[in-house]
Amino acid sequence: MSFQPVKFYQTGTFTVGNRLLPDAERSVQANMRRTNSLNSGHRACQGCGEALGARYAIDAAMNATGNRLVAANATGCLEVFSTPYPETSWQIPWIHSLFGNTAAVATGIAAALKVKAKSDVRVIAQGGDGGTTDIGFGCLSGMFERNDDVLYICYDNEAYMNTGVQRSSATPPAARTATTMAVGSEPGNPFGQGKNLPAIALAHDIAYVATATVAELRDLEAKVTRAMEFRGARYIHIFVPCPLGWGHASHDTIRIARLAKETGLFPVFEAENGEIVSVSKIRHRLPVEEYLRPQKRFAHLFSPQPRAQVIAHLQAIADRNIRKYGLCEENAQ
Amino acid sequence: MMRKPFAITLDPGSSLANHTGGWRTERPVYVDRLPPCNHACPAGENIQGWLFHAEAGNYEAAWRQLTEDNPLPAVMGRVCYHPCEDACNRAHLDSAVGINSIERFLGDEAIRRGWKFPPPAASSGRRVLIVGAGPSGLSAAYHLARGGHRVSIHEAGPVAGGMMRFGIPKYRLPRDVLDAEVERILSLGVELKLDRKVDNILDTMRQGSFDAAFLAVGAHIAKRAYIPAGASSKILDAVSVLRSMEGEDRPMLGRRVVVYGGGNTAIDVARTAKRLGATEAIIVYRRTRDRMPAHDFEVEEALQEGVMIKWLSTIKQAGDAGLTVEKMRLDGKGFPQPTGEFETLAADSLVLALGQDVDLSLLERVPGLEVADGVVQVGADMMTGYAGIFAGGDMVPAERTVTVAVGHGKKAARHIDAWLRSARYQKSEKHPVAEFDKLNPWYYSDAPKSLRPMLDIVRRQSTFDEVQGGLDETSALYEARRCLSCGNCFECDNCYGVCPDNAVIKLGPGNRFRFNYDYCKGCGLCATECPCGAIAMEPEQI
Known part of the structure; x- marks a missing residue:
């Protein structure tokens, strides 16, 4: 297990920093000289989970590589809000690609660096869930299959937010989007569709696959750092709530991410060479209602009358995750 | 381009x-925001502030922050009833932070390492008389001395400490701890005159050319109840029993001791009697446990040591054959009412612990002074009706605890200091209290409270060794780190x-x-x- 939580220093490793910990054990984000790879002035909405997740991840990657890093960025919110030409918020070498070809562009950068024998410069490809699970899926699978030396980071906010909240293959069942309206007998996104990309990445038997949320910074940083210790294709899937698209308060972004993990709806795990090596355990297990209720995209599950069956179905998904990944401590089940 | x-x-x-x-x-x-512990502290300690230093293992800084408000941490860490812990927000998570035990650790650490107070400010040339070397007088002396005033304490007793020495038994407060903290205050240049009873405050002030006085004589006169008694029955009062424990001759209480009353003093006497060899120490109290003024943990400790308590009972008569006890019942309003049922309780001695009154004789000829319900009335600035004479501790209307007394001493010292400069002390505005709903408790590690070691029950029943042990450094640090730092x-x-x-x-x-x-x-x-x-x-x- 790459990340060993500190058990007791007032807040342990739950908070971003902790003045009681030795410097070496503090997070990258607690550092006064962190890179701020995604700097102020970007045009992301208030409380944007993706902007937060991107800074967490890229700062950690910069720290792990000694600032020798190039990033390719798919079209999507992350690209649009950070780089309206000619302004940019990125403080790293950064290239914008098309919506669907980020993995391929990154592959090209890695190949060029190989030719130039610059093995110390590392390559990251990043995009949202639309650019990753739908449009860029072919390029990504190819990158995995060729084992190109790229870390691909997907910031998953579960729909096409930039273009007006359309459904993607990462949208969860029952969620309302612009293209899966809360109407009819089965409102929202249908059950039984969509892709579980971490599982698909794992099936490619690549060196490193991990999931993380913006609610667990230390875990996220440890995973990015660990990923940089491998060569070849790697994949990190970061859960980033979207206040606009999900319809929750902007100050609740981290709470929602935490609830996704604590209910078991989003399993947080880490796999090396095709095998799961660690899971982040649920601290206080909660029913899925706790996660669904604060989000307007699930409002139709609670009013005008509660849809107990749909909620039970979602609870079953969470329960299956908990069983499958062993998300609860043995005695806490 | x-x-x-x-x-x-x-x-x-x-x-x-x-x-x-x-x-x-x-x-x-x-x-x-104001942490609830600070808000609840009668001595006005910045608890969250000193815990912040203790969390980092910086015990000296913690002790210095603590003693800005309270010069007696080792005493307080033993005898304070810690209202801070009752208010602690951590109780909503697991259990309150053991503030009292960390305070004791810091106090003991200061004694062990010989930490001293910073030297007083430049002399103001003003002289302040303090009457009584109890917690309130010592606290006022400390703050006034640090402020640069010349302080003289006149104490009627043979040794400093007041009720901390003559009221609180050794098993709760070892005397070497008390001595060390008193000595540290005196080393600020405070003059202490023992066996010096002040009979007339105005005369004493004039003779010593004092500019102001702080009265803290405490409440030492035992309250009486009329109990018809036979010739051979032995009736004592709790104050003298506890005071005589400090002398050479220990009180002779006999094998069966009955204590009448329901306050902390009654518990102290019963536990003392047990340690002196009584086979039976029985407290007779007219109401029920939930209505007892004594603190519950003290009741619990007494019961553990074998003290017995007779609830809903009053003593009607002390005859040669024993005590006549009448059973009571609570009426609708919770007041005890006699039932007319009597029983006899064998007893070698009866100790009355029915509360204490203040000896106000020193104030007899002071004009403008107001006395009500046997205590001196003071304003919000702790000043009596006579300008320049302030009062605090058990002799003014308030809860009678060491912590409240220490708080009075500090508050009075601030107002005396301002009064001496012909100014008014302006209290800084209090921040709103940091309630639990203002916190995000997710971030705090789960950590149950660490408990202080207790002395073996056999030794608690037979010796005056301290009952409750202190935390070692590791546990104290752990306990300090349980602080949520509410609102700061x-x-x-x-x-x-x-x-x-x-x-x-x-x-x-x-x-x-x-x-x-x-x-x-x-x-x-x-x-x-x-x-x-x-x-x-x-x-x-x-």
Whole structure:
């Protein structure tokens, strides 16, 4: 297990920093000289989970590589809000690609660096869930299959937010989007569709696959750092709530991410060479209602009358995750 | 004009040109709220403040912060009833922080390492008389001496300490601890005159040319109840029993001791009797346990030691054959009413612990002084009706505990200091209390309270060794780190980390943070994710 939580220093490793910990054990984000790879002035909405997740991840990657890093960025919110030409918020070498070809562009950068024998410069490809699970899926699978030396980071906010909240293959069942309206007998996104990309990445038997949320910074940083210790294709899937698209308060972004993990709806795990090596355990297990209720995209599950069956179905998904990944401590089940 | 690559017409610019602060409808601001422990402390300690230092293992800084308000931490860490712990927000999570045990650890550490108070401020040339060397008098002396005033304590007894020495048994407060803390206060240049009873306060002030006086004579006269008694029955009062424990001759209480009363003093006497060899120590109290004024943990400790308590009973008569006890019942309003049922209780001695009165003889000829219900009336500034004479501790209307007395001493010292400068002490405005709902408790590690070791029951029944042990350094540090730092930034970096707009500026250790309102969009993540509730969202003036 790459990340060993500190058990007791007032807040342990739950908070971003902790003045009681030795410097070496503090997070990258607690550092006064962190890179701020995604700097102020970007045009992301208030409380944007993706902007937060991107800074967490890229700062950690910069720290792990000694600032020798190039990033390719798919079209999507992350690209649009950070780089309206000619302004940019990125403080790293950064290239914008098309919506669907980020993995391929990154592959090209890695190949060029190989030719130039610059093995110390590392390559990251990043995009949202639309650019990753739908449009860029072919390029990504190819990158995995060729084992190109790229870390691909997907910031998953579960729909096409930039273009007006359309459904993607990462949208969860029952969620309302612009293209899966809360109407009819089965409102929202249908059950039984969509892709579980971490599982698909794992099936490619690549060196490193991990999931993380913006609610667990230390875990996220440890995973990015660990990923940089491998060569070849790697994949990190970061859960980033979207206040606009999900319809929750902007100050609740981290709470929602935490609830996704604590209910078991989003399993947080880490796999090396095709095998799961660690899971982040649920601290206080909660029913899925706790996660669904604060989000307007699930409002139709609670009013005008509660849809107990749909909620039970979602609870079953969470329960299956908990069983499958062993998300609860043995005695806490 | 720089040469640009193909199809590039503009220089690359930074998004810093885009001041997103204009989006804001609410702005975050750093606030300091009053932690509930500080709010509850009768001595006005900045508990959260000294725990902050203790958390980092900086015990001396913690002790120095603590003694800004209270010069008796080792005493307080033993005898205080810790209302701070009753108020502690951590009780909502697991159990309250063991503030009292950390205070004791710091007090003991200070004695062990010989930490001293900083030297007093430059002399003001003013002289203050303090009557009584109990907790209130010592506390006032400490604060006045540090403020540069010349302080003289006149104590009627043979040794300093007041009720801390003559009222609290050794098994709760070892005398070497008390001596060490008293000595440290005296070493500030405080003059202590023992066996010096003040009979007339105005005469004494005139003779010693004192500019002000603080009276803290305590409440030493035992209250009486009329109980018809036979010739051979032995009736004592709790105050003298406990006082005589300090002398050579220990009181002869016999094998069966009955204590009449329901306060902490009654418990102290019963436990003392047990230690002196009584086979039976029985407390007779007219109401029920939940209505007993004694603190529950003391009742519990007494019961553990074999003290028996007869609830709903009053003593009607002390005859040669024993005590006649009448059973009581509570009426609708909770008052005990006689039932007419009697029983006999064998007893070698009866100790009355029915409360204490104040000896006010020294104030007899002071004009303007108001006395009501046997205690001296004082204003919010602790001054009596006679200008320049202040009073505190058990002789003024308040709860009678060491902690309250220490608080009175501090408060009076501040007002005396201002009065001597012909000014008024302006109390700084209190911050709003940091209630539990202001916190984000997710971030605190799960950590149950560490318990202090207790002496073996056999030794508690036969010796006056201290009952409750102290925490070792590791446990004290652990306990300090259970503090949630309610309402006050403890630099966890959460705001700095969780801002999606990088609009929080970290100012470095000890300097906390600042918002960069040029870029803050007002999402409120920092305020929601602040563990201790030190950020508030305020509507933007538009």
